Every structure is written in C-alpha cells, then in structure tokens.
Amino acid sequence: MPRLAPFRLGSLSSPGLLAVLLLTLAASGCKSDGPCGKGQYCECSGGDECVLSCGEEQCSMGCHDLRRCGAVCGDDCSSDCRKSDDCSISCGDRCRFTCADMQHCAAITGSDSDVTCSGMNDCKVEVGPGSVVHCTSLQNCTVVCHGACQVPWSGNSHEPIVTCAGGGAPLSSPGLVTCN
Amino acid sequence: MMRHISVVAVAGLFAVAVARPAHAQSILKSPGSGPKYSVELEPHLLLGPWEPPGSGQGQAGGYGGGMRASIPIIPEGFIKKLNNSVALGFGVDYLHYPASNRIGPCTRWVTNAAGGNVCVETWGNRAANVFYIPVVMQWNFWFTKQLSAFGEPGLAVNYVKDDGVGLTPVMQVGGRWHFAESVALTLRLGYPSLSLGASFLF
Numbered sequence: 001m002p003r004l005a006p007f008r009l010g011s012l013s014s015p016g017l018l019a020v021l022l023l024t025l026a027a028s029g030c031k032s033d034g035p036c037g038k039g040q041y042c043e044c045s046g047g048d049e050c051v052l053s054c055g056e057e058q059c060s061m062g063c064h065d066l067r068r069c070g071a072v073c074g075d076d077c078s079s080d081c082r083k084s085d086d087c088s089i090s091c092g093d094r095c096r097f098t099c100a101d102m103q104h105c106a107a108i109t110g111s112d113s114d115v116t117c118s119g120m121n122d123c124k125v126e127v128g129p130g131s132v133v134h135c136t137s138l139q140n141c142t143v144v145c146h147g148a149c150q151v152p153w154s155g156n157s158h159e160p161i162v163t164c165a166g167g168g169a170p171l172s173s174p175g176l177v178t179c180n
Numbered sequence: 181m182m183r184h185i186s187v188v189a190v191a192g193l194f195a196v197a198v199a200r201p202a203h204a205q206s207i208l209k210s211p212g213s214g215p216k217y218s219v220e221l222e223p224h225l226l227l228g229p230w231e232p233p234g235s236g237q238g239q240a241g242g243y244g245g246g247m248r249a250s251i252p253i254i255p256e257g258f259i260k261k262l263n264n265s266v267a268l269g270f271g272v273d274y275l276h277y278p279a280s281n282r283i284g285p286c287t288r289w290v291t292n293a294a295g296g297n298v299c300v301e302t303w304g305n306r307a308a309n310v311f312y313i314p315v316v317m318q319w320n321f322w323f324t325k326q327l328s329a330f331g332e333p334g335l336a337v338n339y340v341k342d343d344g345v346g347l348t349p350v351m352q353v354g355g356r357w358h359f360a361e362s363v364a365l366t367l368r369l370g371y372p373s374l375s376l377g378a379s380f381l382f
Contacts, residue, residue, distance in 0.1 A: 044283060051286045053302040070286060070299040088298040106296025124296025144293040165293065 044069055052079070063087065071097075081105065099123065117141060135160045145170075145179040152176050204324040211256060211263050214322035215362070217381035220250040220267065222366055224377025232277040232308045233348050233372070234340040239277060242310070246273030246375070250318050257319070267318040269332060275373060277308040308343075312336040312372065314350050328364075329355045336372065348372050 044050035044063040052061040053072040062080040063069035070088040071079035078096040081087030085104065089097045092110040099105035100118045107115055107125040117123030118136040125133055129147025136153065141160035143151050151160045154175055162170040164179035171178045207213045228242025248271035257264030286299035316334030323329065334350040352370030356379055359365060364379040 042283070049285050050283060051299050051302045052283050072286075072299060072302050086297070088296065090298050090300040104296070106292055106294070106298045108290075108292045108298050108300070122296070124292065124294035126292040126294050126296075142294040142296075163293070 075110065093128065111147070147179070149179045150176065151178065204326055206324055208263050208321065208323050209261065211260060214263050214265060214320070214328070215381055217252065217362070219382050220379050221382065222248045222250070222377045222379045224248065224366065224375040226273055226275055227374045228275040228277060228372060229374065230372055232275070232310050232340065233338045233346050234308060234343040239279070242275035242277035244273065244275035247271050263322040265320045267320065269314070269316040269318040269334070271314055273312040273314065273373060275310050275312070277310065279307040309341045311339045312348065316350050326358050327355070328358065329353070332368070
C-alpha cells in the first residue's frame, strides 16, 4: 500500500518538523561534542537514549550516564560505553567495543573485532571470525562466534556460554573458551 | 554546502544565458506561436537538496540523473490570450542520498544470535538510493523564441531500497533556453529535486 511521504521543504515541513521534534524530545539530554566523522571522536552523555552513528566512515564513539546508548558504524570503528543501563554496538570488521559498569551489553560485530565486557549483569555478543571477547566480572556472558574466536574470562559468576555458529563444540580451558 | 553553491551557480549561469535574448521579440501574447512538437525528451542531471522520502535513510544532498518525457495535451493552454500550453510529463529519476553522521535515538532494534538487543539503525545513518517515477502536469509559457518557462505540479511514485514504495508530491518550476530550433537547456527547481538537462523537441 503506497503511503504519502511527508513533504519536507528545506529539511523540515510540518510533518517532518513534528517528527524531528518528537525525535528530539525522545533524545533529550543526548549531547555530543561535535560531528561524528572519520577519524573523529564523538561522545554522548546524559538523558534517556542516545545512539551515535557514523555512516560508513571510521570513527570513535563513547557514551556514558544514559539509560540506553549505542553505536552504529562500519569497519574500523570503536565505541566505549560506561555507567549506563544498556549499551549496544552494530559494527563492521575490526571494530573495538568496550562495555563497563553496565546492566546489559550487546553487540553484533564483523570479523577480527575486539569486545570487552566487564562489571555487569549480561553481555550478549555475536562476533565474526577472528574476534576476541573479553568477559570479566560478569553475571552472564553469552557469545556466538561465526568462525574462530577466543573468549578469555575471569571473575565471572559462570563460565561464558559460547556457541560456535559454524559447527563444532567450543573448547574450554581455565579462563578461556574458544571456537576453532 | 558545495552542492548548494553549485545549484546557485548553475541557476545564475542559466539566468545570464536566458537574459541575453531577453530583448528578443515577445511571443507571449501570440497564442499558438510556440514550438510545434509531439514529444519533449529531456535527459537531465539531478540534485536532491531535500531529505529523501522514507523512514530516515540518507540525508539531504542527493545526486543522480534521469529522463523526462512530456507530451502536449492542450496546445492552446488554459489562458486563451497567452501563448501557453499544457503537457503531460512523466519519467524516471534516480538519486543517491549519502549516509549521515547522526546522533539520536535508535530507529531499528534487532535481537542478535546471543539474545541481546542491538540497535542497527539510527535516523539517516544509511545511504539511500531512491527511484522516482514522476507524473506531472507541465504548464508552459512561451515568452520568446528563445525563452520559455513552466510549472510542474504532480506526484511521483518513489521506491527506496530496503524501505519500499511511497508517494511524493512534485512541485517544480523551470525554464528553457532554446539555443537551437529544437534543442533547449532546461533548468528545473523545486521539490523533490533540482535538474539541469537538455530538451529535445520532436
């Protein structure tokens, strides 16, 4: 069923303006120090929900003191989440994600990525081949690896639950779970 | 920003071009003395200074190309005392709108294979590729042998990859510089895009 797209003169007209106002209200308190572009660091803090994105460019992002925060980015980006309830990242290859002092963290990453979860209830990540997921001082750490991966862990309530999505059982040794 | 400057520059060049024959003899009050043609074909380049349709993909600043065909349906136009005509215009346009670097709320969450909720899309963070199929009423005014202008209200069906089909209003005005008998430089301004092309009258 076709729908009528809002008529946006400039970038704003009445329906567009209303949508932007609603989004602005929803993101109230979401602040960044500057544009989030290639090679730049941008940060989000305070408020209810804030997600940083940098399109297809490499960038470095961080957020803290939010109920929910996150990042959406391509290859070679990094994100650092601290002191919030929930944080997530969706990124391409070779991305770095650090999540600390949170309630919940989740991620979908490409290959050769590096994820660190520490000091939280749940860390639930899905990573590409060649990735490393560090689980430290967690209640639960759940990892799905597409291909080979390493999950070093310490100080957790339970051993990480690792699923090797390519088939085969994960190999456990003291402080380390791997998929080959 | 550069694209906006480019649009202004192109508009300025066009204004200079059409100003040169402005002293030419007016045919506006000579109904029926405009060019006789069965169809106007106009390939053109496009700029999309407005945000694309759909649920938040891309950002203002699109670019692309397209083709418009216009067939005269009321040769004497709506105003009998003026040299005007009405054509039915239709065509296809393609615009690529680049991704933006945004900060804001998430627009799409998914559950990953480990059971965690992950935001995978924010407002405007993906590039958009948009096809428009416009259908417009082209109301022409023939001022001189070298200069004509038109208004084009209408609708366009738009298709945004990964977002589906929608309808977009079309509201454009334009001008032609007829530098040869059956060929003109055509500039079109308005929503959803700006165009610069060549009109071939057959």
